[in-house]
Amino acid sequence: GESVGLHLPxxxxxxxxxxxxxxxxxxxxxxxxxxxxxxSGKGPQFIIDIRSNMDKRQGQRVTxxxxxxxxxxxxxxxxxxxxxxxxxxxxxxxxxxxxxxxxIFGTGTxxxxxx
Amino acid sequence: DVKVTQSSRYLVKRTGEKVFLECVQDMxxxxxxxxxxxxxxxxRLIYFSYDVKMKEKGDIPEGYSVSREKKERFSLILESxxxxxxxxxxxxxxxxTAYSNQPQHFGDGTRLSIL
Numbered sequence: 001g002e003s004v005g006l007h008l009p010x011x012x013x014x015x016x017x018x019x020x021x022x023x024x025x026x027x028x029x030x031x032x033x034x035x036x037x038x039x040s041g042k043g044p045q046f047i048i049d050i051r052s053n054m055d056k057r058q059g060q061r062v063t064x065x066x067x068x069x070x071x072x073x074x075x076x077x078x079x080x081x082x083x084x085x086x087x088x089x090x091x092x093x094x095x096x097x098x099x100x101x102x103x104i105f106g107t108g109t110x111x112x113x114x115x
Numbered sequence: 116d117v118k119v120t121q122s123s124r125y126l127v128k129r130t131g132e133k134v135f136l137e138c139v140q141d142m143x144x145x146x147x148x149x150x151x152x153x154x155x156x157x158x159r160l161i162y163f164s165y166d167v168k169m170k171e172k173g174d175i176p177e178g179y180s181v182s183r184e185k186k187e188r189f190s191l192i193l194e195s196x197x198x199x200x201x202x203x204x205x206x207x208x209x210x211x212t213a214y215s216n217q218p219q220h221f222g223d224g225t226r227l228s229i230l
Binding site (some may be wrong): 010031032034036041042043044045046049073089091093102103106107115 | 119155156157158160163172174205215216218219220221222223224
């Protein structure tokens with residue numbers, strides 16, 4: 001089985017409800033943030049990104065909120081579906097931008113959608 | 116859509132063998148990355164490359180080398196495989212721009228077991 005999700009916090013949500021997944025980032029100088037979704041047996045899949053000059057960005061059924069004051073990032077999924085079950089993790093990219101850069105990845109949250 | 120393809124999904128090798136992991140991307144991205152993913156440790160950067168024949172060490176380069184002879188292909192080499200290199204290996208690529216960060220896009224990974 002898939003072992004990447006061991007030791008992760010888990011969020012269980014009823015199908016059709018909204019999900020909120022949180023991420024505390026570490027570097028106040030980070031200016032670019034990404035949410036990834038990783039399904040069992042697959043690589044991380046880009047969901048949505050946000051730059052530090054914004055505090056909210058919306059995609060299809062997903063919204064990312066950025067609170068720079070408390071260094072907090074959240075991913076909201078509307079009308080959660082069984083296909084949303086996966087591990088979600090955030091990535092932050094510190095300033096200054098140099099063209100080649102290292103991501104700082106969170107360890108992730110497992111989302112379980114209950115039928 | 117960005118396509119990052121890793122040549123093997125599962126690989127079993129023996130201690131001391133030289134192991135090659137291959138990755139190809141089809142989006143003409145300048146940047147390519149190799150990570151390993153272990154339970155509880157998240158994603159850790161091994162090496163990255165920002166151009167053909169260019170490479171930089173990541174956080175855990177010991178025991179690994181890389182090769183980038185063509186823009187679309189980035190190879191990870193385990194010079195003499197050891198059991199502690201048993202892991203999920205993920206390749207990623209991203210576009211380089213002069214002014215802003217761009218998201219990394221991942222392949223589906225190679226699960227490598229060293230016996």
